[in-house]
Amino acid sequence: MLPQNRSVPGARLGFIGLGHLGLRIARRLVTNGFSVVVYNRDRRKSEQLASLGATVAQSIGELAGDVDVVLSCLTDGAAVEAVYLGTGNVLQTARPGTRVIELSTVAPRTSRRLFQAARKFGIPFLDVAVSGSTTAADAGTLTLFGGGERKAFEAAEPLFAAIASQWFYVGPSGSGVAMKLAVNTLLGVGMQAIAEAVALGAGLGLPRELLLDTLAKTAVVAPAHVGKLSSAKLHDYRSQFPLRLMHKDFGLIRAEAAKLGLVMPATEAAAVFNAAEMARGGEEDFSTVIRGMEEQILVEHAVSPVA
Numbered sequence: 280m281l282p283q284n285r286s287v288p289g290a291r292l293g294f295i296g297l298g299h300l301g302l303r304i305a306r307r308l309v310t311n312g313f314s315v316v317v318y319n320r321d322r323r324k325s326e327q328l329a330s331l332g333a334t335v336a337q338s339i340g341e342l343a344g345d346v347d348v349v350l351s352c353l354t355d356g357a358a359v360e361a362v363y364l365g366t367g368n369v370l371q372t373a374r375p376g377t378r379v380i381e382l383s384t385v386a387p388r389t390s391r392r393l394f395q396a397a398r399k400f401g402i403p404f405l406d407v408a409v410s411g412s413t414t415a416a417d418a419g420t421l422t423l424f425g426g427g428e429r430k431a432f433e434a435a436e437p438l439f440a441a442i443a444s445q446w447f448y449v450g451p452s453g454s455g456v457a458m459k460l461a462v463n464t465l466l467g468v469g470m471q472a473i474a475e476a477v478a479l480g481a482g483l484g485l486p487r488e489l490l491l492d493t494l495a496k497t498a499v500v501a502p503a504h505v506g507k508l509s510s511a512k513l514h515d516y517r518s519q520f521p522l523r524l525m526h527k528d529f530g531l532i533r534a535e536a537a538k539l540g541l542v543m544p545a546t547e548a549a550a551v552f553n554a555a556e557m558a559r560g561g562e563e564d565f566s567t568v569i570r571g572m573e574e575q576i577l578v579e580h581a582v583s584p585v586a
Contacts, residue, residue, distance in 0.1 A: 471552055
């Protein structure tokens, strides 16, 4: 357990959004000795943390007025704007000097807009984008990318130490989420490339387990993708990073590229196939593109793996 009262002396934390990653991040904070107040629309998730010692707030406003630092991990830009700009929002109900650490993956312009809005209330606002799976969140080994004022980012480092193994200050407001979009471009395109390599290998008659095991041991497969190959070998697509979130991120990436006039053909192709997999439902892991590519080979060419 991390020592309390480091450079966040006696800070009372508020956490909004107990979804796929948020629940795990908030649990890490509670179990590492921080005083945490939680709010989630589905109160059952809040109660899970209450059993560990968290306090459950009845509203966003109640939470914001009772803490020194507000963290949020929400589904999309609309949800983030509702929490910070909507009725009974954080900025209106928090005390001046309360710090905000916004962990969601949203468009950089959304983070910049909230940074400016928070400044009018005397509230430092950081966009601290999160990279890592549910496994990393459970283990406290996430990677964080921070945008906003450097001093505010550095003051939050003791808190980051409870949830992440590494964190990077990358620039002014919007920079954290911008870095996350760059990272997830590699994540999504890389996953599609692996899916195509698996399908090609199957089409050429390579035994499936041998193919997946060997690919996982090559230097060209990123660490973030190695575990996906192991799970795919077992046809295990339980979600660590849901397909729907990768789909959302592809949408953000493509929108930012369009603003820049940037042509990203590999990203476009990966996003199209990701969207096709979404038709089955988006709660499985984004690595289901491996299954989708394999099915093309098996159905269209009736390939039988060689012995």
